[in-house]
Amino acid sequence: MSGSAKILTRRGLLRAGALGAGGLVLSGCDRLNDNSGFRSLLESAEGLHLRSQRLFGRDALAREFSPADLSPEFRANGNREVKDAAYRQQLASGFAGWTLKVDGLVEKPLALPLSALQAMPQRAQITRHDCVEGWSAIGKWQGPQLSHVLDVAGLKPQARFIVFHCADRFGSTPYYESIDMIDALHPQTILAWRMNDKVLPEKFGAPLRLRVERQLGYKHAKYVMRIEARESLDGLYGGKGGYWEDSSGYAWYAGI
Amino acid sequence: MTEHSEPTQPAQGQLVRRHRLSTRIWHWVNAVTLLVMLMSGLMIFNAHPRLYWGEYGANADAAWLEIGATQSGEGMLRIGGGAIRTTGVLGVWTDGEGKEKRRAFPSWSTIPSHYSLADARVWHLAFAWVLALGLLAYLVRSLLNGHIRRDLHITAREWRPSHIWHDIRDHARLRFPSGAAALHYNVLQKLSYIGVLFVLLPLIILTGLGMSPGTDAWAPWVTQGFGGRQSARSIHFIAAFLLVGFFLVHIVMVILAGPINEVRSMITGNYRLPKEKDDAK
Known part of the structure; x- marks a missing residue:
């Protein structure tokens, strides 16, 4: 029986308890929130989220619904119009x-008119759109699979991420997002031109929006407007792979 | 609860071993984790302070609960058809710098204190691992070491309505057990601990998973089992406030039963058996 080890444990517990309680009362959480070391410790959980979701459901399909389940009114969110004159x-x-x-990183760069995307094999799906804020809406989407478009272009073996460059802007920054190849080649990942x-109306992303269900x-x-295959997200704006990721610290992997 | 069964009954006033190290560590880790989960969860709720039933729900759909502001600028909590004014506490309140804010939960109750859905999610989803893995480890260990069977199992005698009624009367009169009897959980304690360990904590973890679009793909039965993503979100919120209720009753009971002795037993494991009150009529 080691008495000293026990005392250390008690002291440790007491100190941890006092620090925890005192820190919370003095809004120490705000200070921890701004502490880069603590912050990166918390953010490292994103890797656990990605790996555990991929472990259990790498190829799982998102649930699809029937026309009776459609939201009576689908909420439009983010930018609802594009100011750019060319657009x-x-x-x-x-x-x-x-x-x-x-x-x-493609063998054959493409410039595809809308009619070419509409002439490709189509996938239609009724899915639930889950906003990070907490609300959900069920809608029907149709368009070619992203995997088909990438097949036509021919991905180079180094390609690890697909980046989407958009016409809408927040201030002077255009919107952009990225996904990895597991989601890019997933059968339900489509480029929707019909809703x-x-x-597809303007407020929902005309002429084309990504569905990564x-x-x-x-x-x-x-x-x-443009799909870019890349080896790394470094050098893409802030390097975190998306507008909200770079500007506000939202997680790049948004499966939870 | 007891380290090992004593052949002889310990005397009143004696210092005895009460809580195992695993129980004590889990207790304090949970205390911090649940507080962080609650406060970061209230911030996440602030991003969309409306609750719905079913799979979908957004601004155009009917919410069964809503926290917001009326047109005249009063804070308001609406549940179903009934609404109460909550100015100063919910919906409309003044922050530390004296500025009026229109958000559901006030800054003193959220992590972080300023509005940030992204930051709150970073906290909430990291501590969710601590909560879920901690509960799993604790339940496995408590099953193996007999804590659940020995200390939480409710006997046939304790299930008798007369026994439960007797226990309720004792609690209402603030009569707490003394001597060795204080070493055993009474039936109301057992019921509340079982309710938290086997119902509320698993429920809040599962409803949390049920809101994840990734999990919904490989385990759709979780979301569907609760009646849809928005129902899971509603149940998650209700379970959180039931846990707050448990916490408040827990604190009141610790204070009434002797806060120093009770808190010491959860830090060091040692508990002094309460003496019989001589002046008790």
């Missing part, structure tokens, strides 16, 4: 001269 012209002309650029059996709403980039 407004394209919108007015029904995106007649518009093309989706596919470039980066609830109508052409196993992640939260901010990953579903709207107004997608």
